[in-house]
Amino acid sequence: MSINNVNLQVTKMKQAASVIFRTVVILLAGITIGLLINNQGFMARQVAGNHKIDSALLIINRHYVDSVGNDTLETNAIGSILQELDPHSVYLPRQQAQSVNERLEGRFNGIGIEYVLLRDTMFISQVYPGSPAYKAGIVNGDRVITINYKKSSGAKLGTDSINHLIRSTAGNKVEMSVRHLLSNNINRYMLMRGHVPLSSLDAAYPLTPLAGYIKLSKFATTTDSDFRASLRDLQKKGVKKLIVDLRGNRGGYLDAATALADEFLVKDQLIVYTQGAHEQRVNYYSSNSGLFQEGKVAVLIDEYSASASEIVAGALQDLDRAVIVGRRSYGKGLVQQQFPFADGSALNLTVARYYTPSGRSIQKSYKNGVDDYRKEISDRQQKGELRYAQNNMMDTAFKSHAYYTHDGRKVYGGGGIMPDVFVPEDTTANVRLIGELADAQLFTAYVIDKLHPYLAKQISREDFINKFSVTDNQLDDFIMYASKTIREMDSREIRLARPHLKQYIKAFAARFKWGDDAYFEVINQDDSGIKKALTAIN
Numbered sequence: 001m002s003i004n005n006v007n008l009q010v011t012k013m014k015q016a017a018s019v020i021f022r023t024v025v026i027l028l029a030g031i032t033i034g035l036l037i038n039n040q041g042f043m044a045r046q047v048a049g050n051h052k053i054d055s056a057l058l059i060i061n062r063h064y065v066d067s068v069g070n071d072t073l074e075t076n077a078i079g080s081i082l083q084e085l086d087p088h089s090v091y092l093p094r095q096q097a098q099s100v101n102e103r104l105e106g107r108f109n110g111i112g113i114e115y116v117l118l119r120d121t122m123f124i125s126q127v128y129p130g131s132p133a134y135k136a137g138i139v140n141g142d143r144v145i146t147i148n149y150k151k152s153s154g155a156k157l158g159t160d161s162i163n164h165l166i167r168s169t170a171g172n173k174v175e176m177s178v179r180h181l182l183s184n185n186i187n188r189y190m191l192m193r194g195h196v197p198l199s200s201l202d203a204a205y206p207l208t209p210l211a212g213y214i215k216l217s218k219f220a221t222t223t224d225s226d227f228r229a230s231l232r233d234l235q236k237k238g239v240k241k242l243i244v245d246l247r248g249n250r251g252g253y254l255d256a257a258t259a260l261a262d263e264f265l266v267k268d269q270l271i272v273y274t275q276g277a278h279e280q281r282v283n284y285y286s287s288n289s290g291l292f293q294e295g296k297v298a299v300l301i302d303e304y305s306a307s308a309s310e311i312v313a314g315a316l317q318d319l320d321r322a323v324i325v326g327r328r329s330y331g332k333g334l335v336q337q338q339f340p341f342a343d344g345s346a347l348n349l350t351v352a353r354y355y356t357p358s359g360r361s362i363q364k365s366y367k368n369g370v371d372d373y374r375k376e377i378s379d380r381q382q383k384g385e386l387r388y389a390q391n392n393m394m395d396t397a398f399k400s401h402a403y404y405t406h407d408g409r410k411v412y413g414g415g416g417i418m419p420d421v422f423v424p425e426d427t428t429a430n431v432r433l434i435g436e437l438a439d440a441q442l443f444t445a446y447v448i449d450k451l452h453p454y455l456a457k458q459i460s461r462e463d464f465i466n467k468f469s470v471t472d473n474q475l476d477d478f479i480m481y482a483s484k485t486i487r488e489m490d491s492r493e494i495r496l497a498r499p500h501l502k503q504y505i506k507a508f509a510a511r512f513k514w515g516d517d518a519y520f521e522v523i524n525q526d527d528s529g530i531k532k533a534l535t536a537i538n
Contacts, residue, residue, distance in 0.1 A: 053077055078347070086350050087366050087373045088334050094344030101338075103198065104252055106222035111166070111174055112196040113138065116441045118449060121153045122162060124178070125444050125512065131196040133176075136189045140512055141452050142178035145186060149175055181448070182456055198222075200256075202245075203520035204230035211534060212239035215520060216260075219252025219308035224259035231263070231291050241537045242292060243530060244312075245300045247326060251307025254284075254335060254354070261315045263290040264297055264322065269357070271315045274335050276352030297322035298533035301419060303377050303386065306330035313417045314356035320407045323536040324419045326529055327386055330377070331364030331416035358403040360413030381425075389422035421536055423529040429500045433493040437501075442482045443508040450477070451509050461514045465521050468509075470502040478505055 057073055078091040092100060102108045112131020115122050122144040127134045144152045147165040166174055172193040179186050200223040202215040212234035216223065231242075254274070261271045267288030275281040299313050299322045310329050316322035335352040353361050366373040384391040401414035412418055437443060447455070458464050470478075475498060483489060494501075503523060511519035524530050 053081075082347075082349075083370055086334060087370045088332065088336060088348075089350045090348050092346045092348060097338075097340065097344060097346035104218070104220045106200065106220045107195045107197050109193055110196050111176075111191045111193055115144070115162070116444050116448065117157065117159075118445050120157050122157070123181075123448050125441075125448065128196050128198075129515075132191045132194045133189075136191055137187070138176070138178060138189060139180070141181040141448055143181060145177045145179055147174070147176055181452055200226045200252075201230055203517045204234060205517055205521055206234060206237050206239055207243065207524075207530065207534065209238055211241040211243065211537065212237075213243045213245065213520075213524070213530070215245035215247075216249055218249060219256035219260070221253065221256065223252070223256040224263070227260060227263065228291055235291075241296045243298045243300065243533045243537070244322075245530075246305045246309040246313065247300050247302040247529070248304045249306075249309040250304060250330070251309060251332065254308065254311070257308035257311040258284045261312045262286045264292050264316060265290055265319065266293055269319055272311050272354050272356060274352040274354045276335075276350075279352040296537035298537050299324050300529050300533055301326040301329045301417060302529075303327050303330060303380065303416075305417075306332040310362055310417050311354060311356075314360060314362060317411060317417065317420070318357040318360070318403075318405050320405050320409070323421060323533075324417060325421040325533045325536060326419045326423050327425065328380075328392055328418050329362070329416040331362055331414075333361050333363030356403075356413075358405060358411060360401070360403050360411065362413050362416055364415040386425040387427070388424065392418060392422065421532050423532055426528065428496045431493045431497045431500075433489060434497055434500060434504065436486055437482055438504075440482075440485050442478075442485060443504050444512065446478050446481055446505065447509045447512045450481070451505075452512075455509060455513045458513060461510070461518055464513070465510060465518065465525075468506060470505045474505070475502055 057070065057077070060068060060073060061070060075091060075093065082089045082091060099108075110131070112128035112133045113124055114126035114128075116125045117123075124133075124138060124140055124142040124144065126140060127138055146152055147162070150165055152162065152165060174191045174193060175188070176191060177186060177188040198220075200216055200218055200220045202217045204212070204214045207213045212231075214227065214230055214234075216227070234242075254272075258271045265271070265286035267286060269286040271284045271286060273281055273283045297316065299316055301309065301313050301324060305313065305326075306329065310332065313322075313324050313329060317324050333353055333355075334350045335354055336348045337351045339347040339349060341347070353363060355361055364373070364376060380386055401412055403411050403413060405411055458468075478501070479489070479494060503526070507519045507522040510522045
């Protein structure tokens with residue numbers, strides 16, 4: 001998914017176990033699934049000419065009964081044209097275009113915090129490593145008293161007002177005074193907005209003495225360097241086998257995808273090729289510089305693994321280099337090129353299709369329009385494809401496109417990457433209630449309000465992950481706590497989700513104290529996909 005990040009706005013944070021936990025942060029969530037851009041340079045082409053659209057806009061501007069903004073007219077006109085092409089050709093207003101590019105460049109400009117609002121008060125929930133806030137000494141749990149010398153609390157406080165306070169200063173300086181949650185000491189900081197690094201990796205840690213785990217959230221310019229650094233660290237710890245988790249990874253740069261696949265391949269193996277009506281075929285080969293050319297590999301995918309994720313999974317499957325574990329991927333096999341306009345807006349236009357080494361195009365059909373295309377995954381769910389392996393092959397459009405891997409195994413195109421090992425969706429982990437609780441930031445809020453004193457005494461991350469358990473009484477306390485915000489909670493959903501609710505409380509506590517690696521170590525402890533992946537590489 002193309003992911004927009006702008007300083008101090010709302011983001012969708014990293015996805016795990018099919019639940020996206022959102023926090024009010026310095027990023028803005030994505031606009032479309034699986035944007036796949038070659039980052040070797042964007043081609044700018046002037047848009048001009050004596051055409052009907054130009055003439056119509058001119059006539060409307062001069063003669064229409066009411067005043068109409070040209071930007072609105074142009075945006076709507078371009079959007080209508082693109083809808084006639086394919087679901088992934090999109091127009092990006094200036095701010096969105098800038099944010100997409102910043103996010104995929106692996107950094108953004110800001111102070112580097114996430115926050116939650118508790119009882120009309122702003123609390124810091126996460127400080128990004130290497131950010132201006134991190135360097136200044138702001139820590140998780142700090143209560144913000146003032147921003148730019150103005151009070152940052154009150155009944156009318158909201159994300160818009162906080163964002164306005166932070167942006168309201170001239171230049172790059174941001175004043176912030178905070179009260180430490182435990183000591184009650186008040187510290188005042190003068191922060192300089194700067195580049196905040198954003199890793200492509202959600203987590204990297206050993207699962208067993210020999211098997212490592214790496215989860216990637218996107219394919220950005222830093223993906224390969226992030227991956228290599230984490231892999232070297234895992235290899236130093238004795239890792240000989242690897243699980244790469246691409247579940248929920250909706251894409252990014254084509255170059256980043258080929259670079260990651262290259263890490264597992266010997267020289268001169270075809271990774272992918274692209275071709276379009278106006279784009280000659282381009283082949284992408286491995287370079288023999290990979291760090292993991294030997295050793296068993298499993299790649300985890302699901303129905304939200306798209307675009308660049310599917311390039312990696314398709315290449316390693318076709319070349320019989322990895323076992324693919326999970327559920328059929330999204331089915332996005334189109335390549336976009338960004339064409340910027342003079343005002344900073346941009347057109348992301350589909351210019352080619354990509355094909356896996358066996359010749360597969362995995363793009364699913366969009367002949368019935370954008371709306372049908374976007375609800376295709378919910379259609380799969382209704383047909384039982386996400387729960388039963390035998391239902392996977394019911395899509396005739398998918399099954400009719402047969403190809404063969406390097407070793408002669410039959411694989412299919414026309415609608416995503418079919419896994420070698422099927423993992424059914426855990427419906428109890430995907431109940432609506434968990435999503436509502438995450439959206440309302442109640443897991444993080446509960447950690448700050450109720451668990452922070454306990455966490456402050458915890459020194460060992462390993463002990464916490466292996467020994468701490470959320471009790472029934474704590475869960476009941478959390479449900480009472482959450483009921484003050486979500487007034488009507490379904491008792492059946494609560495009953496179904498109890499084990500997962502305990503897990504999420506613990507995972508968010510781990511993230512608050514030790515960061516994303518710890519979050520995923522907790523959330524993955526009973527993950528059936530990881531268990532099957534471990535079995536596949538043993």
